[in-house]
Amino acid sequence: MMPSSVKMPQPPTPAHICPMDRTCSYLQQAGSELNIDRGILTVLENPRKVVTVSIPVKLDTGEVQVLAGHRVQHCDVLGPYKGGTRYHPSVTLQEVSSLAMLMTWKCALLGIPYGGAKGGIALDPHQYSVGELERITRRYTSELIKDIGPAVDIPAPDMGTSAREMAWMMDTYSMNVGHAVPGIVTGKPLSVGGSKGRQQATGRGVMIVVREALAQQDKPLAGASVVIQGFGNVGGAAALLFHQAGAKVLAVSNVSGAIFAENGLDIPALRKHVVENHAPMNNFPGGEWITNEELLTLPCDVLIPAALEDQITEENAPRIQAKIVAEAANGPVTLVADQLLHSRGIMVLPDILANAGGVVVSYLEWVQGQSYVFWDEERVNQEMEGLMVRAYHRVYETSQQRGIPLRLAAYTLGVGRVAQALSDRGLYP
Ligand code: NAD
Numbered sequence: 382m383m384p385s386s387v388k389m390p391q392p393p394t395p396a397h398i399c400p401m402d403r404t405c406s407y408l409q410q411a412g413s414e415l416n417i418d419r420g421i422l423t424v425l426e427n428p429r430k431v432v433t434v435s436i437p438v439k440l441d442t443g444e445v446q447v448l449a450g451h452r453v454q455h456c457d458v459l460g461p462y463k464g465g466t467r468y469h470p471s472v473t474l475q476e477v478s479s480l481a482m483l484m485t486w487k488c489a490l491l492g493i494p495y496g497g498a499k500g501g502i503a504l505d506p507h508q509y510s511v512g513e514l515e516r517i518t519r520r521y522t523s524e525l526i527k528d529i530g531p532a533v534d535i536p537a538p539d540m541g542t543s544a545r546e547m548a549w550m551m552d553t554y555s556m557n558v559g560h561a562v563p564g565i566v567t568g569k570p571l572s573v574g575g576s577k578g579r580q581q582a583t584g585r586g587v588m589i590v591v592r593e594a595l596a597q598q599d600k601p602l603a604g605a606s607v608v609i610q611g612f613g614n615v616g617g618a619a620a621l622l623f624h625q626a627g628a629k630v631l632a633v634s635n636v637s638g639a640i641f642a643e644n645g646l647d648i649p650a651l652r653k654h655v656v657e658n659h660a661p662m663n664n665f666p667g668g669e670w671i672t673n674e675e676l677l678t679l680p681c682d683v684l685i686p687a688a689l690e691d692q693i694t695e696e697n698a699p700r701i702q703a704k705i706v707a708e709a710a711n712g713p714v715t716l717v718a719d720q721l722l723h724s725r726g727i728m729v730l731p732d733i734l735a736n737a738g739g740v741v742v743s744y745l746e747w748v749q750g751q752s753y754v755f756w757d758e759e760r761v762n763q764e765m766e767g768l769m770v771r772a773y774h775r776v777y778e779t780s781q782q783r784g785i786p787l788r789l790a791a792y793t794l795g796v797g798r799v800a801q802a803l804s805d806r807g808l809y810p
Contacts, residue, residue: 465539586738
């Protein structure tokens with residue numbers, strides 16, 4: 382458990398701050414913990430490149446719409462930029478910038494040679510046909526063609542995108558340069574150089590760090606009660622893996638609400654119902670329909686927010702009954718809520734550690750693509766497991782040694798590594 386006398390970040394004013402301010406606030410905390418030079422911190426506060434493009438698309442009705450697409454490249458001191466592509470109505474340049482910075486610290490924390498980036502388009506993918514989504518994705522990719530590349534910036538899936546969009550991005554890039562370039566994106570289908578194990582990687586990484594945290598409290602994963610907000614790429618995979626490991630998944634949710642069963646949900650049956658049969662989650666016979674807000678405050682061992690930012694706030698943090706909160710989504714706990722959870726002795730496994738499994742296997746996919754040697758799933762999972770377990774223990778030990786919360790410990794490790802590299806490389810020119 383956390384040491385009792387810990388240095389906590391100062392509460393921000395006002396209580397709810399924008400994602401970029403939150404990420405910068407954690408950067409500042411890590412900077413003062415490590416006494417990082419002010420000039421280096423100023424460089425790290427600012428993304429290196431911000432690109433916003435217009436995406437004109439002809440809808441199936443013949444109407445023309447113009448969407449705004451962003452790509453923010455935060456820092457490439459350690460290697461090429463890496464980061465997901467998000468399709469969601471709430472996408473803003475601020476949010477994308479904050480997520481790009483998070484990616485920099487995440488890659489550095491895990492010890493993988495990438496810098497942070499993120500992309501996104503403000504749209505609700507459910508409102509567009511597959512053909513429209515393909516045209517949007519291809520135009521977005523071609524607008525970014527000079528800014529991305531396998532040694533420059535490598536996109537991946539994120540909220541609202543999947544292997545399908547990555548295949549379109551890979552094809553568009555390859556058509557533009559005249560030959561197949563599998564290394565341009567990760568999270569691709571296996572048929573075009575994707576990695577085995579990538580689809581479940583983020584959920585698996587969450588399970589690994591939760592397992593390590595429980596083990597330190599002498600609790601096995603089997604029998605632990607788990608609640609998951611979100612049932613997409615991350616939440617859906619996590620639910621299945623926890624279920625397979627013998628944990629009791631009490632509830633999962635999607636945008637319309639949550640399904641709850643006191644003795645644990647039959648996750649394979651629920652996945653069949655929702656993913657294969659495309660049936661609404663609330664029609665699932667093996668559980669009771671509750672709200673997302675009720676889900677967050679259920680009594681459980683582990684709560685896993687795997688949907689959106691800002692889900693655990695100062696309003697509901699006092700009612701959270703989980704013993705561990707594992708941030709599978711990026712930024713699901715606000716700054717003030719983070720302090721409240723900490724003061725209540727709830728362990729928070731921070732996003733840059735807990736959801737890093739995705740970028741770890743993306744890195745392994747890129748390594749396989751560069752070497753033209755492809756591994757079986759067992760090898761991929763083993764390599765990922767090693768990186769995640771070592772990162773968890775580095776964060777935990779740093780937190781103990783410095784008397785700081787796990788999040789600040791994770792930032793200290795990530796920011797410290799990038800700051801050192803920047804200092805060693807020096808400023809150009
Ligand atoms: P996804 O689009 O596949 O799934 C999102 C899920 O959240 C869906 O079940 C959706 O119904 C649900 N949801 C949406 N709005 C909601 C709301 N208001 N309340 C409750 N549930 C809601 O997205 P994903 O790829 O699983 O990503 C989820 C989170 O994990 C994001 O924060 C993303 O940045 C983060 N993440 C994803 C990956 C990855 O590999 N996909 C890696 C690291 C971090």
